[in-house]
Amino acid sequence: MSVSPLFEKHKETLNKAIEASRTREYWTAYPEMPSPKVYGETANKDGENAFKSYLNKTFEIDQPGSEGTVGAEKSPYGFDLGITYPKADIDKLVPVVDEMRNSWGKADVDTRAGVCMEILDRLNKRSFEIAFAVMHTTGQGFMMAFQAGGPHAQDRGLEAVAYAYEDMKRTPASAHWVKPQGKHDPLVMDKKFTIVPRGIGLVIGCSTFPTWNSYPGLFANLVTGNAVIVKPHPGAVLPLAITVQIARDVLKEAGFSPDVVTLVVDDAAAPVTKELALKDEVKLIDFTGSTGFGNWLEDNAKQAQVYTEKAGVNCIVIDSTDNFRGMVGNIAFTLSLYSGQMCTTPQNIFVPEGGIETEDGHKSYDEVVAAIVKGVEKFNSDDQRASAVLGAIQSDATMARIEKYSAGDNVLLAPREVPMEGFENARIRTPLILEARDESSYKEELFGPISFVVKTKDTTDSLAIVKDSVKNHGAISFGIWSSSDSVLAQAEEVACESGVAVSFNLTGGVFVNQTAAFSDFHATGANPAANAALSDTAYVSNRYRVIQSRWHPKG
Amino acid sequence: MSVSPLFEKHKETLNKAIEASRTREYWTAYPEMPSPKVYGETANKDGENAFKSYLNKTFEIDQPGSEGTVGAEKSPYGFDLGITYPKADIDKLVPVVDEMRNSWGKADVDTRAGVCMEILDRLNKRSFEIAFAVMHTTGQGFMMAFQAGGPHAQDRGLEAVAYAYEDMKRTPASAHWVKPQGKHDPLVMDKKFTIVPRGIGLVIGCSTFPTWNSYPGLFANLVTGNAVIVKPHPGAVLPLAITVQIARDVLKEAGFSPDVVTLVVDDAAAPVTKELALKDEVKLIDFTGSTGFGNWLEDNAKQAQVYTEKAGVNCIVIDSTDNFRGMVGNIAFTLSLYSGQMCTTPQNIFVPEGGIETEDGHKSYDEVVAAIVKGVEKFNSDDQRASAVLGAIQSDATMARIEKYSAGDNVLLAPREVPMEGFENARIRTPLILEARDESSYKEELFGPISFVVKTKDTTDSLAIVKDSVKNHGAISFGIWSSSDSVLAQAEEVACESGVAVSFNLTGGVFVNQTAAFSDFHATGANPAANAALSDTAYVSNRYRVIQSRWHPKG
CATH class of the missing domain: 3.40.309.10 (Aldehyde Dehydrogenase; Chain A, domain 2)
Structure with a gap:
């Protein structure tokens, strides 16, 4: 297998992320301050213009199986975004995604990690644009929309990549097995271990943290070789639509089908999440939202591994x-x-x-x-x-x-x-x-x-x-x-x-409602508010399986 | 925390097991040949005598909440074992176990690993006794009963300990977090990460491989701090009764309640597995057996993480x-x-x-x-x-x-x-x-x-x-x-x-129905025959959770 240029480009960052998740000392890959020095003198203005360019138009996303448009986001700051999105026919989309995911699933782990890191890098560069999109869908203040919607979300995505990458690499690609047989010749076998993805991962976004709560599942699925269908909350589509578009661009440039990552937008009048969640091809579901719907997913989507973050007090x-x-x-x-x-x-x-x-x-x-x-x-x-x-x-x-x-x-x-x-x-x-x-x-x-x-x-x-x-x-x-x-x-x-x-005893600049990627786990998976934590091995290790071949070497 | 002498005694073996599971080259901790040179000149005879000493008696196990006896094992070689076992009143037993598990759950990871390794070591030393017990419950030929029921099962138990140990150690016990704040003083936090077990693990044995199929779940649960209730198949109790007895001895000697590992025996006339499996305190279930019962567990024991190995073709x-x-x-x-x-x-x-x-x-x-x-x-x-x-x-x-x-x-x-x-x-x-x-x-x-x-x-x-x-x-x-x-x-x-x-192309001494611990995964978790593999990170990483505390250091 050839070395992936994207992996080479980003491997130092990946190694640092793995190391940080092990020491749990302070580290971040993506600067949290919306500073012109870091993001460029015109980054703020460019981001705002990019955001404005989406308003009152149809968001272009050239994925298969779309017919008509849907979308009715309102800014909590008091105006309609006026954006519509191609409406996916999921009966058409899902089979295409299920086919297109194959070459992605067969790519080697380094290649997939490289693509994921490149997506994260491009997301980071567009943090201002995403910040405005997050602000005007979730209602977050600009600074929080930038930080939580941008660099912090990207850090959580990278954290999931780091955990999954390390776990997949724990098993070698091959092994030479020599079992002594006393006076006789030893038994010798060559073994090959193939990382095999689950299938399609469905990532269901929430209305308050569309990127932060979706990136861990999105990137954990992607790096382990699964395709991802992103289903945003109807109230906060744009940040994830931009995310999907960036992911599709990178996939395409890297020689994969962009349909490895697709977007399904619905509205309250005709929700499609339940139907999607029960599709046989959907083998992984990540959900953030109400306890009612989270429990419904856990009880009904039996064909899938279900990771939920629900209500808590x-x-x-x-x-x-x-x-x-x-x-x-x-x-x-x-x-x-x-x-x-x-x-x-x-x-x-x-x-x-x-x-x-x-x-x-x-x-x-x-x-x-x-x-x-x-x-x-x-x-x-x-x-x-x-x-x-x-x-x-x-x-x-x-x-x-x-x-x-x-x-x-x-x-x-x-x-x-x-x-x-x-x-x-x-x-x-x-x-x-x-x-x-x-x-x-x-x-x-x-x-x-x-x-x-x-x-x-x-x-x-x-x-x-x-x-x-x-x-x-x-x-x-x-x-x-x-x-x-x-x-x-x-x-x-x-x-x-x-x-x-x-x-x-928090009395300074750290708050009980904030967690830092690589150091603080978000949720524990140990009480009814969530069945998983962001991120740990349990969150990533069942998103793929290992299939083994073995044979006696010739001669 | 003081260094555990049992951990010190066995840590080299544990490290080798971790290394072997990573290279997947040939390695074993427990010699598979029933050789007098390894196991002692009188080991075979001693083992047979020990086995015979159990026949036509009540097996002594001093755990709480027992009343009366139960048991009707028959050797497939044509005789009744005549062994009865204390009959557990599970409504009495479960609350005791749930209380007694606390100090075990709070012991540090090294201490728990040391205890698990010592149990495995003693099981190994009693491989002949267990071999006769396996032979005369499962019907396996003696050589297979020795190997699969003894050293190979022990290897699979050790393998689970190795995976769980490594995964638990991935998260440090503490971290010092220093976040720069530009010109201002950095934000500083001390953090503590505590491994917290799930609760009680129920291990449901099968009639054909009572030890081999039970040890991975038993030891994975134990090393991650859970208590374990072992529920053997009514047709193959003795090998697991001996196992439980050894585990209880070691726990007690190490200063823990022996009730961290208990035995529940039932019979076909009054099965208790369903009732046990639905107990709120039971948070983990490992099952090997029929598809029907495995599916029932997955569908009904919602309070637990359920690991099943079911039928396959x-x-x-x-x-x-x-x-x-x-x-x-x-x-x-x-x-x-x-x-x-x-x-x-x-x-x-x-x-x-x-x-x-x-x-x-x-x-x-x-x-x-x-x-x-x-x-x-x-x-x-x-x-x-x-x-x-x-x-x-x-x-x-x-x-x-x-x-x-x-x-x-x-x-x-x-x-x-x-x-x-x-x-x-x-x-x-x-x-x-x-x-x-x-x-x-x-x-x-x-x-x-x-x-x-x-x-x-x-x-x-x-x-x-x-x-x-x-x-x-x-x-x-x-x-x-x-x-x-x-x-x-x-x-x-x-x-x-x-x-x-x-x-x-197997044409020699390796057979399609055999797998070697540390090198071959048993089952994949990727088809209906099993939802997990023996062993990998996914098999162990959700048996515990990490609870974090954080505070600003004083001064």
Whole structure:
């Protein structure tokens, strides 16, 4: 097999990624700052222009089996994108993809890794364009749309490539086997081990993190030799359409059929995901979204390996602190960031009824609650900063939820409508904070900027509730503030028993709802919120199988 | 954490096992020859005595929650073992196991690996005792019972430990993360990664390879920190009872609760497997047995990760050969070994209607068939050799199947009853070979010494049938004889597309139904016969999860 030029071009980055995932020290392949020095003086403007060039047109994607168009994305900043996409006839598309995937599946691992790395590299170069696409579909503020939608998503894609690459390379391509037979001649066999993909991987995107949550599955499938059908959420198609287009370009240039990566767009009126998910050719499914649909996939798509990230109810526990101000500031940012539309945003804040100890002495329950409420309010008092951090509300459902829960008599902090220059119709709201009245009110996920303060007997009580909640309702993040090592040890025990990652005493620039690729695992696969983690060997190793041939060497 | 003395004792073997699984060159930890030089001058006699000491008694195993006894094993060599076992009350046992597993789950990986290796080492030292137990439950001939039931099973157990150990060690126990912030101080975090087991692993044994098929799941679960409940087939309890006893001894000596490994024996009248498999505490299930029960587990035990090896229909294709005699001899041994009661024994033999080319010129279809029939007949003509290789028929169902199919009008070779000195009531039969009349007759698994010769148009036709058969009915082995490289390439293509391992031109001492640990994967996980392979990363990496804690270092 010839050496792949794309592999040679990117192998140093790949090796560093593997190494980083093993040390779990800080490393990134793609700079997170939208700096002209890194991305070019005109990158921002070029990206915005590229984004604008898509508006009110049909997105060109020349894949087979399309008829008519579909698409009705709206920017949460208050305008229709007006983009339509070719509408795939999946009964026509799937057989073509299933045929076209063969030469890709037979390419050697290095070649496939090279192609994946080149796609990631080109995605990186178009981070601004993708950032605008992410911003105006998800509602994320620009900085977050750039970072989470661009470099951080690319890092997560690379991380999946690194894990899969290393795992595939664990098995040698061939072996020479010599078994001694005492006085007799040894038994000798030559063996060949072939990496064989599963088939077609279906990657189902979500409306809030279309790229970040899709890239791991997309690239894990691709590098292991599978074809990928990308099925974006109807509300956030463009970032994935651009992604698919780039992937198709690179595949074609590398001599493969572009149909190894295709796009299926649908709308709420005629959803196709269920039909796609049950196709016999679909052997892998990656899904981020509701618990209901995730469970449906797990129960019904029996022909496929199903990786799901579903709803969770994230908790934070306040026990004590030696940096009260830092704690409050950290929580305020955490609750505000992207208006809580992250699967990692805490929903329930547990505070002991007797209050807490701080560096300034005791603070009562009411004082702690008031400080948090005031902290969030103050953090969002400047309209410009607020809109940049909050972003806009992605869905009508979240807007309706905010309205419904704002009408209760347990409101601690009411949401405020934040105006944004240049986007008069943007729907931007500051967080809603409620006082929990009974367990049933706060134990289910209320997606969006809605959180509860839960008064508990003490921290032991808080931790018991958290443990039960994570086990039964799932969670992706968990934070605790305590100046007691034994309480932290107890919290770690709860985290291990219920299966959720925990952050201790965050008071600076790291937030419980953020994870860093190569160092932090996203989700654990150990509670109902997700059946896999991004990324580990379990996430990649069953996306392909090894088929062995053996024979006695001649002569 | 203190260094584990058991780990120190065995770490060189573990490292060699990891290395062997990576090179896939020949290596074994446990000598396969039942030689007095290796196992001791009195090992054979001691083992036989130990076996006999169990007969007509209650097997002592002091685990909690037992009431009464159960057990009715019969030796296929014609006598009742008369052994009973404590009958577990699973509603009492499971909660105890679930509690007792905690300290085991928290032990460090090295400690757990040391305990697993010590168990394997003691199993090895008791290979003769286990061999007699395997022989007189499964019906395997003594040599096979020793090798497959002893050292080969131990190797497969070690292989699972090696994969799991390496995968767990891939994630560091801790990391120091420093993220530059331009002119500002970097963000610094300390991170801890804890390996957390799933819970209780249920290992469901089969009647033909009680140790070989159970050890991978048993040891994969154990080393990853799970407790294990071993549920043997009612017909082959003793080998696993001895195994559990040894595991309990080692656990106890190492300071853990012996209840980390327990035994649940039932009988056909009151089976408990379904109830056990649905217990919420059971998070992992390893099963070898019927397709029906395997599918039931996959569909119903939703709280668990389920690894199944089910029925398959193995095929061999005869295209041409430059060693006709070697081929026939190899096939004769393959069909005879343990009377085809291996999940890897070929059932269907595809021969082109136009015959084949050989080193002696053309042989017609009839000549090929006659040679195979004669080869099998001749191979088993000597009673002593025949009984040693054939072993005895394990189950009444297989006996009934032989009788039923012997009564047809398509018999090419009728089974012969083989007498065995010392075991007058042994049920030993030579293989039954049938001529296939229609597809439906040979496409389902007929477990035991029953095979079909299938006449095809040509090898292309043979391969097309094989591909379809593997895809739809599953297979664990596949063999082809051809002197054409292009036909072999075609066969390899079929193997990769349908997902089965393939052996080419076996004419010597390697057989299509045998695999060697560390070099050959057993099953592929890519066709209906099994959803996993023994062993690879996919088989081990989801038996535990990683839970992360992180915090800013103080000062």
